[in-house]
Amino acid sequence: PQPHRQSDYEREEEEFVWTQIKAEARRDAESEPALASFLYSTVLSHSSLARSISFHLGNKLCSSTMLSTLLYDLFLNAFSSDHELRAATVADLRAARARDPACVSFSHCLLNYKGFLACQAQRVAHKLWNQSRQPLALALQSRISDVFAVDIHPAAKIGKGVLFDHATGVVVGETAVIGNNVSILHHVTLGGTGKAGGDRHPKIRDGVLIGAGATILGNVNIGEGAKIGAGSVVLIDVPPRTTAVGNPARLVGGKEKPKEHE
Amino acid sequence: PQPHRQSDYEREEEEFVWTQIKAEARRDAESEPALASFLYSTVLSHSSLARSISFHLGNKLCSSTMLSTLLYDLFLNAFSSDHELRAATVADLRAARARDPACVSFSHCLLNYKGFLACQAQRVAHKLWNQSRQPLALALQSRISDVFAVDIHPAAKIGKGVLFDHATGVVVGETAVIGNNVSILHHVTLGGTGKAGGDRHPKIRDGVLIGAGATILGNVNIGEGAKIGAGSVVLIDVPPRTTAVGNPARLVGGKEKPKEHE
Amino acid sequence: PQPHRQSDYEREEEEFVWTQIKAEARRDAESEPALASFLYSTVLSHSSLARSISFHLGNKLCSSTMLSTLLYDLFLNAFSSDHELRAATVADLRAARARDPACVSFSHCLLNYKGFLACQAQRVAHKLWNQSRQPLALALQSRISDVFAVDIHPAAKIGKGVLFDHATGVVVGETAVIGNNVSILHHVTLGGTGKAGGDRHPKIRDGVLIGAGATILGNVNIGEGAKIGAGSVVLIDVPPRTTAVGNPARLVGGKEKPKEHE
Numbered sequence: 001p002q003p004h005r006q007s008d009y010e011r012e013e014e015e016f017v018w019t020q021i022k023a024e025a026r027r028d029a030e031s032e033p034a035l036a037s038f039l040y041s042t043v044l045s046h047s048s049l050a051r052s053i054s055f056h057l058g059n060k061l062c063s064s065t066m067l068s069t070l071l072y073d074l075f076l077n078a079f080s081s082d083h084e085l086r087a088a089t090v091a092d093l094r095a096a097r098a099r100d101p102a103c104v105s106f107s108h109c110l111l112n113y114k115g116f117l118a119c120q121a122q123r124v125a126h127k128l129w130n131q132s133r134q135p136l137a138l139a140l141q142s143r144i145s146d147v148f149a150v151d152i153h154p155a156a157k158i159g160k161g162v163l164f165d166h167a168t169g170v171v172v173g174e175t176a177v178i179g180n181n182v183s184i185l186h187h188v189t190l191g192g193t194g195k196a197g198g199d200r201h202p203k204i205r206d207g208v209l210i211g212a213g214a215t216i217l218g219n220v221n222i223g224e225g226a227k228i229g230a231g232s233v234v235l236i237d238v239p240p241r242t243t244a245v246g247n248p249a250r251l252v253g254g255k256e257k258p259k260e261h262e
Numbered sequence: 263p264q265p266h267r268q269s270d271y272e273r274e275e276e277e278f279v280w281t282q283i284k285a286e287a288r289r290d291a292e293s294e295p296a297l298a299s300f301l302y303s304t305v306l307s308h309s310s311l312a313r314s315i316s317f318h319l320g321n322k323l324c325s326s327t328m329l330s331t332l333l334y335d336l337f338l339n340a341f342s343s344d345h346e347l348r349a350a351t352v353a354d355l356r357a358a359r360a361r362d363p364a365c366v367s368f369s370h371c372l373l374n375y376k377g378f379l380a381c382q383a384q385r386v387a388h389k390l391w392n393q394s395r396q397p398l399a400l401a402l403q404s405r406i407s408d409v410f411a412v413d414i415h416p417a418a419k420i421g422k423g424v425l426f427d428h429a430t431g432v433v434v435g436e437t438a439v440i441g442n443n444v445s446i447l448h449h450v451t452l453g454g455t456g457k458a459g460g461d462r463h464p465k466i467r468d469g470v471l472i473g474a475g476a477t478i479l480g481n482v483n484i485g486e487g488a489k490i491g492a493g494s495v496v497l498i499d500v501p502p503r504t505t506a507v508g509n510p511a512r513l514v515g516g517k518e519k520p521k522e523h524e
Numbered sequence: 525p526q527p528h529r530q531s532d533y534e535r536e537e538e539e540f541v542w543t544q545i546k547a548e549a550r551r552d553a554e555s556e557p558a559l560a561s562f563l564y565s566t567v568l569s570h571s572s573l574a575r576s577i578s579f580h581l582g583n584k585l586c587s588s589t590m591l592s593t594l595l596y597d598l599f600l601n602a603f604s605s606d607h608e609l610r611a612a613t614v615a616d617l618r619a620a621r622a623r624d625p626a627c628v629s630f631s632h633c634l635l636n637y638k639g640f641l642a643c644q645a646q647r648v649a650h651k652l653w654n655q656s657r658q659p660l661a662l663a664l665q666s667r668i669s670d671v672f673a674v675d676i677h678p679a680a681k682i683g684k685g686v687l688f689d690h691a692t693g694v695v696v697g698e699t700a701v702i703g704n705n706v707s708i709l710h711h712v713t714l715g716g717t718g719k720a721g722g723d724r725h726p727k728i729r730d731g732v733l734i735g736a737g738a739t740i741l742g743n744v745n746i747g748e749g750a751k752i753g754a755g756s757v758v759l760i761d762v763p764p765r766t767t768a769v770g771n772p773a774r775l776v777g778g779k780e781k782p783k784e785h786e
């Protein structure tokens with residue numbers, strides 16, 4: 001069912017990142033006995049990144065009516081069978097290290113970043129959605145929203161190398177699309193205007209940066225490399241490599257408009 | 263203690279919606295074995311909507327120091343003895359189906375919408391508040407805020423047919439009033455200005471729509487059918503059927519002002 | 525390791541507030557049997573404020589991989605050995621009573637205010653951070669963000685008498701500093717602009733009030749007694765006793781600018 005086999009590059013990347021994560025966890029467990037049991041159960045006892053993340057997500061998202069073992073099996077089945085999913089996870093870990101100055105290690109992101117964890121769980125929900133397992137996908141969305149305060153519809157498409165920084169309050173609608181290497185801060189909404197059904201949510205192209213609290217509404221296009229200022233309310237298309245700020249947002253940087261404020 | 267007996271219409275509505283929920287849960291449990299146990303414990307094992315929702319809320323809101331059985335008894339006692347409370351629940355389920363394009367079934371809302379669940383729990387807290395059981399009402403408010411990231415003071419009055427969509431970050435103050443058929447998106451604040459005590463929070467009339475991230479402060483009146491744009495900061499009265507947008511918000515649609523932006 | 529010994533005033537304050545909390549809990553447990561077990565385990569069974577808050581935080585922040593006993597020991601060790609930490613807790617309890625009209629008692633704040641609890645836990649994480657126990661400090665930050673939706677970097681410095689009201693969605697970056705007697709509403713961000721490393725977050729001086737949803741970005745100075753309006757986006761220094769509002773924020777009150785709007 002995979003469009004192509006895992007490339008050598010992807011396999012090496014996955015192996016490199018997992019080796020790093022284990023080394024970091026070993027170092028931290030030695031220096032901090034209070035974390036040893038936590039690090040053993042979440043990282044060091046597992047034989048692969050897929051098993052580690054499936055265990056961690058299962059534990060975070062379970063409830064008294066939805067058992068961690070059931071979720072673990074669900075996540076492990078998805079991650080084990082789908083190298084694209086694992087490549088996206090690895091690219092997200094790379095993105096956090098590269099683009100978030102507060103990210104000190106791969107394991108820091110894997111274990112502690114609720115935006116990262118919510119995104120991985122949503123990709124599994126998205127897979128279930130496309131397999132016509134909507135009720136399960138929606139139940140997962142609900143658990144992710146309860147536990148991480150991140151509410152991304154399982155039908156939304158999310159690329160690779162995406163950073164959800166801090167992540168509290170992020171809301172992404174059903175027909176939204178997020179490209180590769182996008183950075184999204186907390187409280188960002190990719191929502192509908194309430195005036196249309198069908199394809200009604202924003203399309204965020206590669207390399208876009210969306211500041212804290214920005215609200216982007218409707219089936220608008222945010223072009224490649226565009227920047228959306230914190231607190232902006234965007235109801236219009238934003239051309240590539242252009243900055244939009246304000247409420248309602250106006251275009252201020254980039255090719256088509258002189259830069260006055262970023 | 264009820265102002266009037268349950269009407270035939272209310273009884274039929276309640277029965278219809280509960281029958282639908284059970285049919286949906288049965289269908290989903292059959293098509294998705296991974297959800298069967300969850301759906302059995304939350305819906306199919308219960309003899310009424312009151313029991314189902316009391317069990318689900320008790321499980322969601324419990325902690326190691328506040329047991330699910332105690333909460334279950336508390337909710338069940340409230341819902342069983344108060345048909346107005348149940349009618350509000352049914353109207354809220356109808357509202358989600360009618361006004362949220364992403365809501366695929368009544369059971370989807372009942373089981374997965376934290377805005378819906380927070381609102382039902384707040385109505386019970388409101389009942390306790392009016393019975394001079396403030397400490398318990400405030401403890402419930404705190405659990406609802408922890409679990410759902412929805413912080414509504416138990417003294418606030420909420421009408422029927424209300425939709426809290428996505429709901430993360432909603433804050434509603436002590437003297438706020440929300441009418442019937444109101445839709446409130448996530449991150450909405452109905453707060454105080456910090457300059458007054460007493461009656462210091464907004465009054466939201468029937469049929470109002472409040473967009474994501476809107477902040478309405480002070481004892482202002484948002485008239486029937488008004489619309490508040492996403493990200494607006496509203497410090498003034500808004501007349502009926504009028505739209506307010508921006509920071510600070512200005513009136514743009516409706517009878518008194520020409521429409522320039524919605 | 526303490527810069528000075530606990531003063532008589534601090535000891536008396538701590539004793540007074542703890543005596544009040546026990547009296548409130550006893551009264552509430554008597555009037556509300558449904559809360560008796562909760563109040564016994566969180567307050568009445570403990571011999572000091574340090575033990576009570578350590579137990580409560582341990583229970584709130586624990587998970588299946590990070591046990592409540594481990595967290596209890598960690599918190600109790602910090603609070604028992606550091607009277608400055610306890611003085612900050614007492615000052616925060618005083619601040620909630622004095623500045624939040626909805627706060628009905630010290631125990632209400634201690635048991636129910638997630639902003640208060642997140643702040644106490646962050647101060648312990650800050651202590652760990654300064655003891656070169658970064659991995660544990662970051663794991664705590666993550667639990668606080670999951671459980672309370674409050675994401676404060678453990679390196680951030682927070683003064684005494686601070687009120688985080690409602691608190692959902694608060695984000696405070698690594699190099700931010702918050703002075704004494706500051707009030708911060710929900711959804712407030714003290715973040716970076718993404719354009720600088722190093723010392724890149726706001727400095728909030730004593731007595732500042734920051735309204736709901738305000739976003740303050742970059743290494744800017746918010747002067748003593750300044751007020752930041754709800755929903756503002758602040759990218760500039762704000763002089764003492766001056767009000768800033770809007771997106772982008774402009775100065776409107778205070779000495780240097782005529783007051784036109786607060």
